Amino acid sequence: MTYEKPRGTPRNPxxxxxxxxxxxxxxxxxxxxxxxVLDLGCGDGRLLRxxxxxxxxxxxxxxIDDESVLACIRNGVDVIQIDxxxxxxxxxxxxxxxxxxxxALQAMRATERILTEMLRVAEExxxxxxxxAYRANREAITGGHMPVSEDLPYEWYDxxxxxxxxxxxxxxxxxxxxxxxxxxxxxxxxxxxxADDPNLNGSLAFYRLGRKA
Amino acid sequence: MSQExxxxxxxxxxxxxxxxxxxxxxxxxxxxELVYETYGTLNAARSNAVLVCHxxxxxxxVAGTYADxxxxxxxxxxxxxxxKPLDTDKFFVVGVNNLGGCFGSTGPLSINPQxxxxxxxDFPLVTVEDWVAAHAxxxxxxxxxxxxxxxxxxxxxxxxxxxxxxxxxxxxxxIVIASAPKLSAQNIAFNEVARQAILSDPDFHGGHYAEHGVxxxxxxxxxxxxxxxTYLSDSQMGEKFGRQLRHGEHKFSYDVDFEIESYLRYQxxxxxxxxxxxxxxxxxxxxxxxxxxxxxxxxxxxxLARAKARFLVASFSTDWRFSPARSREIVFALLHNRRHVAxxxxxxxxxxxxxxxxxxxxxxxxRAYLENISV
Numbered sequence: 005m006t007y008e009k010p011r012g013t014p015r016n017p018x019x020x021x022x023x024x025x026x027x028x029x030x031x032x033x034x035x036x037x038x039x040x041v042l043d044l045g046c047g048d049g050r051l052l053r054x055x056x057x058x059x060x061x062x063x064x065x066x067x068i069d070d071e072s073v074l075a076c077i078r079n080g081v082d083v084i085q086i087d088x089x090x091x092x093x094x095x096x097x098x099x100x101x102x103x104x105x106x107x108a109l110q111a112m113r114a115t116e117r118i119l120t121e122m123l124r125v126a127e128e129x130x131x132x133x134x135x136x137a138y139r140a141n142r143e144a145i146t147g148g149h150m151p152v153s154e155d156l157p158y159e160w161y162d163x164x165x166x167x168x169x170x171x172x173x174x175x176x177x178x179x180x181x182x183x184x185x186x187x188x189x190x191x192x193x194x195x196x197x198x199a200d201d202p203n204l205n206g207s208l209a210f211y212r213l214g215r216k217a
Numbered sequence: 218m219s220q221e222x223x224x225x226x227x228x229x230x231x232x233x234x235x236x237x238x239x240x241x242x243x244x245x246x247x248x249x250e251l252v253y254e255t256y257g258t259l260n261a262a263r264s265n266a267v268l269v270c271h272x273x274x275x276x277x278x279v280a281g282t283y284a285d286x287x288x289x290x291x292x293x294x295x296x297x298x299x300x301k302p303l304d305t306d307k308f309f310v311v312g313v314n315n316l317g318g319c320f321g322s323t324g325p326l327s328i329n330p331q332x333x334x335x336x337x338x339d340f341p342l343v344t345v346e347d348w349v350a351a352h353a354x355x356x357x358x359x360x361x362x363x364x365x366x367x368x369x370x371x372x373x374x375x376x377x378x379x380x381x382x383x384x385x386x387x388x389x390x391x392i393v394i395a396s397a398p399k400l401s402a403q404n405i406a407f408n409e410v411a412r413q414a415i416l417s418d419p420d421f422h423g424g425h426y427a428e429h430g431v432x433x434x435x436x437x438x439x440x441x442x443x444x445x446x447t448y449l450s451d452s453q454m455g456e457k458f459g460r461q462l463r464h465g466e467h468k469f470s471y472d473v474d475f476e477i478e479s480y481l482r483y484q485x486x487x488x489x490x491x492x493x494x495x496x497x498x499x500x501x502x503x504x505x506x507x508x509x510x511x512x513x514x515x516x517x518x519x520x521l522a523r524a525k526a527r528f529l530v531a532s533f534s535t536d537w538r539f540s541p542a543r544s545r546e547i548v549f550a551l552l553h554n555r556r557h558v559a560x561x562x563x564x565x566x567x568x569x570x571x572x573x574x575x576x577x578x579x580x581x582x583x584r585a586y587l588e589n590i591s592v
Contacts, residue, residue: 077585094549
C-alpha cells in the first residue's frame with residue numbers, strides 16, 4: 005500500500021493543513037506497519053493517530069504541555085507527560101523501532117542529548133525540521149529581517165524555536181555524534197522534492213537516522 | 218457538556234458474604250459484611266460499572282448526601298455525579314468501605330462471633346490484595362463481571378493497580394492517581410510514627426479499648442497530625458498559614474501560638490472523633506506491605522506483566538508523599554509490557570491531597586479519559 009503525498013503547485017504553497025499531512029505522509033513512508041513508535045513532542049497526538057490508522061503502529065507520545073497532554077487523552081493517544089529536555093532515562097534501550105521528532109527539535113535546548121537518547125531508545129530516528137538556510141530565509145536576513153514563512157510561521161519575539169540550524173549544520177552534528185544518515189529528503193514550500201543544493205533550495209528537511217555500525 | 222449536578226440523597230447498602238475468605242496473612246474470616254453505595258444505573262450489558270476505591274480515611278460514602286445528615290457530603294462528590302467527570306448518567310458507580318474499615322463493613326469494631334465481643338486487636342491484618350478479593354465478591358453480588366474502570370487516589374490507586382493484577386480480565390481501565398507501586402522507607406517511617414502514637418496511648422489497652430469503654434484518642438490525634446503534614450505541600454502550608462500567630466504575639470507557653478498548630482490540632486481532634494484506631498493501624502500496615510514486585514525480585518515490570526487493563530496514571534507536582542517519580546515507576550513498568558497507558562503530571566500546589574480537589578486541569582484530564590471509555 006502506498007500513500008499519496010499531497011503536493012502543492014509551484015504557484016500555491018502548501019497550506020498549514022496540507023503541510024501537516026505532507027509531513028505525516030513523508031514520515032509514515034519510513035515506518036513499516038505494526039512497528040513500535042515513540043513520538044517526542046507529540047502535540048495533540050495527531051501524528052500518532054495517523055500512524056495508528058495508516059500503519060497500525062503501537063505508539064506512545066511524549067509531551068510536556070498540559071493542553072497537549074489533555075488533547076492526547078481526548079484523542080485516545082497513549083501520552084506520557086515528561087520533560088524530554090531532562091532525558092529519556094525511563095525508556096529502556098532499544099525498546100522502540102522508530103522514535104520520531106516532527107518539527108520539534110528546533111524548539112528544544114538539549115539537542116545533542118536528545119539525539120543521542122533517541123538512538124539509545126530506538127533502532128532508528130526520524131526527524132523533520134525547518135531549514136533556516138532556505139533561499140527565502142536567506143533573503144529575509146539579507147533584507148534585514150528574521151525569516152517568517154509557511155515553515156517558520158513565527159515572529160522573532162513569539163517563536164517557540166530556540167535552536168536555529170541548517171541542513172549543513174545538522175549533518176555536521178550527526179557526524180560529531182556518530183550518527184549515520186540513512187536517508188534524507190528535502191522539500192520546498194510547494195512540497196516539491198529538492199535534489200539540487202538542498203541547503204539552499206530545501207525549506208523542510210526529513211532524516212532517517214541510525215547509529216554508525 | 219451537561220450541567221454538573223449532585224447525585225442527591227443516597228443511602229448505604231449492606232451485604233453479607235457467607236463464604237469464608239482466606240487472607241494474605243494466613244488468617245481466615247468465616248464471612249464478612251461490606252457496606253457500599255451505588256450511583257447511576259447498571260446498564261443492560263453490565264458494562265458501565267466503575268469501582269471507586271478509598272484511601273486511608275475514606276469510605277463508601279463517595280458522593281451525595283444523606284437525608285438525615287445533609288451536611289455529610291461524599292468524599293469525592295466533586296468528581297462523581299450527573300455531568301461530572303465520573304458521570305453517573307453514563308456510569309454505574311460503586312463506593313465500598315473496605316474490609317476491616319470502621320464505617321460499617323466488617324472490621325475491628327464488629328462483634329467477633331466466636332467471643333461475642335468486639336474484634337478489636339483480634340481482627341486479622343488485611344492487605345490491599347484482601348480488599349480487592351473482597352471487592353470481587355461485591356462485584357459478583359452486583360452482577361458486574363467486568364468493571365469499566367477501577368479508580369482511586371493514593372491507597373485507592375494501589376487497589377486499582379492490584380485489581381489489574383489479581384483480576385486482569387475483570388477490569389478494562391485502571392485509573393491510578395497520586396499513588397505508588399510500593400512505599401518508600403520514608404513513607405513507612407511516617408506510618409510507624411503514627412502507629413507508635415496509637416500503640417503508646419494508655420487508652421489503647423492492647424487494641425481492646427472498646428472493652429474498657431475508651432478510645433485512644435490522643436494517639437489517633439497525633440497519628441492524624443503527622444499524617445496530615447505529609448498530605449500538604451510546604452508551599453501550600455506556607456501560603457495558608459505561614460507564621461501567623463493565633464493571638465498576635467508569642468505566648469511563651471505550649472498552648473497554640475501559631476495558626477498551623479491550631480489547624481493540626483483541629484484536624485487531629487476531628488479525625489479522632491470518627492475514626493477507629495485499630496482500623497488506622499491495620500490500614501497503615503496494608504500500605505506498608507503493598508509491593509506487587511516483592512515476589513518478582515523487586516522487578517515491577519515483571520509484576521505488571523499480567524495486567525491487561527488500559528491505564529491512566531496521574532500525579533501532582535507538589536506531592537512529596539507519593540511524588541511524580543513514584544507514578545512514573547508504574548508508567549515505565551507498563552510501557553515495558555507494552556500496555557496502554559496515559560500519564561499526566563498535574564501542576565497543583567496542594568500536595569498529596571490534590572487528588573481530592575477539583576483543580577480544573579486535573580478534572581479535565583479525568584473527564585477526557587472517562588469520556589473515551591466505551592460502555
